[in-house]
Amino acid sequence: MANIRYTRDHEYIAIDGEAGTVGITDHAQKALGDIVYVELPAVGAIVARAEQAAVVESVKAASDVFAPVSGEVIAINSALEKQPGAVNEDPLGNGWFYRLQLSNPSELEGLMDEAAYAAYLETLD
Amino acid sequence: MTEAPQTQAAPAARTALHALHISLGGKMILFAGYEMPVQFSLGVLGEHQHTRAQAGLFDVSHMGQAFLVGVNHESTARALEALCPADLLSLKPGQQRYTQLLNEDGGIFDDLMVTRSGDPGEDGVLMLVVNASRKEADFALIEATLPKDVKLLRAPHRALLALQGPMAELVLTRHCADAAALAFMTAGSMKIAGLDCQVSRSGYTGEDGFEISIRAERAERLARTLLGEPEVLPIGLGARDSLRLEAGLCLYGHDIDLTTSPVAAGLAWTIGKRRREEGGFPGAARIQAELAEGPQHRRVGLLPEGRAPARERTEIRDRDDALIGVVTSGGFGPSLNAPLAMGYVASDHAHDGAEVMLVVRGKPMPARVTPMPFIPHRYRRA
Numbered sequence: 001m002a003n004i005r006y007t008r009d010h011e012y013i014a015i016d017g018e019a020g021t022v023g024i025t026d027h028a029q030k031a032l033g034d035i036v037y038v039e040l041p042a043v044g045a046i047v048a049r050a051e052q053a054a055v056v057e058s059v060k061a062a063s064d065v066f067a068p069v070s071g072e073v074i075a076i077n078s079a080l081e082k083q084p085g086a087v088n089e090d091p092l093g094n095g096w097f098y099r100l101q102l103s104n105p106s107e108l109e110g111l112m113d114e115a116a117y118a119a120y121l122e123t124l125d
Numbered sequence: 126m127t128e129a130p131q132t133q134a135a136p137a138a139r140t141a142l143h144a145l146h147i148s149l150g151g152k153m154i155l156f157a158g159y160e161m162p163v164q165f166s167l168g169v170l171g172e173h174q175h176t177r178a179q180a181g182l183f184d185v186s187h188m189g190q191a192f193l194v195g196v197n198h199e200s201t202a203r204a205l206e207a208l209c210p211a212d213l214l215s216l217k218p219g220q221q222r223y224t225q226l227l228n229e230d231g232g233i234f235d236d237l238m239v240t241r242s243g244d245p246g247e248d249g250v251l252m253l254v255v256n257a258s259r260k261e262a263d264f265a266l267i268e269a270t271l272p273k274d275v276k277l278l279r280a281p282h283r284a285l286l287a288l289q290g291p292m293a294e295l296v297l298t299r300h301c302a303d304a305a306a307l308a309f310m311t312a313g314s315m316k317i318a319g320l321d322c323q324v325s326r327s328g329y330t331g332e333d334g335f336e337i338s339i340r341a342e343r344a345e346r347l348a349r350t351l352l353g354e355p356e357v358l359p360i361g362l363g364a365r366d367s368l369r370l371e372a373g374l375c376l377y378g379h380d381i382d383l384t385t386s387p388v389a390a391g392l393a394w395t396i397g398k399r400r401r402e403e404g405g406f407p408g409a410a411r412i413q414a415e416l417a418e419g420p421q422h423r424r425v426g427l428l429p430e431g432r433a434p435a436r437e438r439t440e441i442r443d444r445d446d447a448l449i450g451v452v453t454s455g456g457f458g459p460s461l462n463a464p465l466a467m468g469y470v471a472s473d474h475a476h477d478g479a480e481v482m483l484v485v486r487g488k489p490m491p492a493r494v495t496p497m498p499f500i501p502h503r504y505r506r507a
Contacts, residue, residue, distance in 0.1 A: 033363070034170035036457035037432050037464070039486070055486065057434050059169040059457050060363050081432060 004092070005068065005111035007050075008120065012092065013068045018105065023096040024056065024065060024087065027121055033058045035087045040076040040098055047073060047100070049107050054097050056087065069107040071100040140186035141284045141341035142348055149352075149359050157257035159187040162361040169363035173459040176330055176368060177500075180290035181360035182351050185329075189260025190283045190338060193251040193267070195275035198241065201249045204275040205239065208267065210387060210406045212397025213251070219243030221310045221325050224395055225387050226255075226263060231408020231415075232383040233390065234266060235259040236375065240312045240325055252312075252323065252338070254285065256377045284344035289334030289368075291503065292356040297324075297335055300350060304335060308507035318350045326505060329365065331372025331498055333505045370465060371458045373426060373497025379437060380424060380453045380467055388415035389469065391424045391497075422450060423475035426497040427466040427483065429490055434464040435483040441470055442482045442489060449474050452483065460500050467497065 003015045010028035013020040029035065039055040047053040047067040054065040076098045080086060087095035102108075112120060137160040146153065151162030161184070164172060175181055195201035202213040211224035220241055226234040235255050242250040255263045268277050288297055297304045301317040304324055312325035320343050328334040339347055351357050366376070375381045381390045386408070388396075393416060400406060401416060429435055434456050441450035455466030466483070474481060477496050482489035 033164065034168050036170075036459075037434055039433060057457070059173075059367055059459065060163075062434070062436060 004114060005108055006113075006117035006120075007066065007068045007111060009066050011066060011068045013100070013108075013111070014092070014096075015108065019074065019099055019101050020069070020071075021096045021099050022053075022068060023091055025117075026091050029088050029091045029095070032056060032063060033060065035084045038080040038084050038087060038097065040078075040080065041073045043073055043076055045073045046103075047071060049104075049110075065097065067100070068111060069100070069102055070104050071102045073098050074101045075099040138187070140184055141344040142184045142186065142286075145345050145348055146184065146359070151359070151361060154362070156362055157187055159257060161187060162359070164361040164363045165359050167358060169361070169367060170459045172358065172360045172364035173367050175358050176290045176360055176364060177332065177460050178290070179356040179358075180288060180292040180296050180334075180354075181330075181364070182348060182357050183287040183289065183360050183365055184284075184348070185287050185336070186284040186341070186344065187257035188285055189253075189255040189257060189263060190280040190285060191253045191255070191264060191267075192278040192280060193253060193275060194278060195249040197249045200272075201251050201275055202241075204271050205251060205267075206400070206406065207270055208234075208407065209237075209239070210396040210400050210409075210412065211239070212399050213239060214399075215397070216241040216251075218245070218248075219311050219313050221312050221327055222395075223310075225381075225392065226266060227387075227407040227412075228383055229407050230383075231386045231411035233377070233381045233385055233387060234383065235263045236377055236381060237263070238325075238327065240323075243311075243313045254336075254338075258378060280338075282341050283338050284341045286337045286339070286344065286348060286351070287328050287330075287334060288337065288351060288357070289328045289330040289332050289360075290356075291333060293332070293334040294505070296351065296354045296356050299354065307335070309333075309504040311507070317347060320347055322347070329372075329374055330368040331374070331500055331502045331504075332368075333503055367456060367459055370454055370456060370467070371460055371498065371500040372502060373467065373499060375424075376454055385424075385469070386412055386415055386420060388412055389420035389422050389424065419472055421472060422469040423472050424453070424467060424469055425475050426495045426499060427452065427455070427468060427481070427492045428495045428499075429464045429466070429483055429492040431490055432464060433485050433490060435466045435485050435490070435492070439466070439468075440484040441468055442484060443474060444480060444482065446482070446489070449481065458499055465499050466492075470494065
């Protein structure tokens with residue numbers, strides 16, 4: 001089982017070693033509805049924890065997506081340009097946004113694990 | 126005894142179909158003071174596409190309905206012509222017209238549908254449908270203007286349903302054979318599944334379809350009857366907005382408001398020929414001048430070249446980076462499968478093919494001025 005951590009804003013990062021794959025959670029994609037456009041950071045961009053790194057747009061509105069931790073963008077999911085609906089269909093798989101080389105892995109301690117995120121979702125709505 | 130201070134906002138109003146929306150899984154939001162479904166389980170994209178492919182049922186009971194009643198058609202039509210630039214005098218029985226209430230500056234106070242009753246016993250009755258967010262202001266304005274022999278009767282006891290899409294006629298005629306005889310922008314009173322209704326052939330999607338006014342207590346029976354047909358799904362406000370945007374239709378408070386004239390808004394076609402010459406409506410001087418000389422800004426359609434939607438309030442700049450206008454509605458068109466927008470630009474840029482820049486999140490994105498509608502209308506004209 002991959003080691004996945006979650007933010008209170010419903011981003012996830014699936015960690016492997018010093019890198020991680022970032023996207024939005026199933027709860028987030030359901031709340032946003034049909035996604036029609038994703039604006040991704042450039043490869044090589046430096047992102048800081050809790051700062052805007054991407055934008056996701058549904059038919060109705062645009063929403064900021066924040067970086068769960070700090071690091072350098074080492075890959076982006078270019079397939080989302082043509083298939084933004086992958087975020088709805090498979091948010092933790094084909095709907096990933098970008099890969100990050102972590103600059104401060106200790107920031108992961110501030111994120112929720114699976115159980116904590118599930119409990120957090122229970123407190124919403 | 127003391128009155129409790131009224132610090133809380135008025136509770137959200139509900140339409141006669143509120144319980145039905147909940148039971149159908151409607152995701153409810155507050156809109157113009159009403160709890161309304163923004164989408165059902167299918168979602169905005171699916172609901173939009175279903176409406177264009179088959180038929181969708183919309184609850185638009187939040188809109189304001191009223192009857193304007195005078196001694197004869199001329200009396201009632203002239204009373205409303207004092208506020209609107211349309212030729213209402215020439216409306217035939219059962220005919221419907223789109224127009225605007227204007228303020229003294231020729232700005233749009235609201236836009237509305239006006240229908241002359243087709244019932245021979247109701248000469249002098251006009252039915253009005255106005256925007257939910259404007260209805261109290263509209264009705265106050267109309268009442269303040271009416272002569273003594275014309276009365277405004279509000280109809281809060283009536284619900285309004287819209288059945289829209291290429292299969293709307295097929296579905297409705299199963300329960301109401303008379304509906305087939307209606308042409309676009311005409312109306313009549315008829316029974317649907319035995320229920321008394323006022324039916325007009327009109328809508329807000331660009332598709333063929335009907336708007337059905339019915340007493341609120343019977344609205345759920347009507348809605349359940351129509352939803353029982355295999356072609357019909359319930360559609361929320363989200364798809365209502367994307368459908369009307371693709372159809373190039375204005376949304377009040379966004380694409381038109383107190384500052385925009387019907388000429389700048391591209392609605393000069395709704396101003397009657399006789400009215401252009403005679404005037405006699407609020408702001409006639411400005412509107413006649415704009416008709417003669419052209420307005421400073423015009424509402425246009427915009428197609429961004431990339432995939433990023435340009436939302437309301439996005440700046441429009443020319444290729445030399447000068448500010449020339451602003452987006453008033455924008456998003457993604459599910460049938461167009463591309464982003465689309467409408468907005469106002471300085472008139473010298475308001476020609477088809479003009480190249481402009483839309484500034485999205487600080488980045489200028491190329492776009493082109495394009496004719497509207499974005500998706501061709503499929504009205505059933507006479």
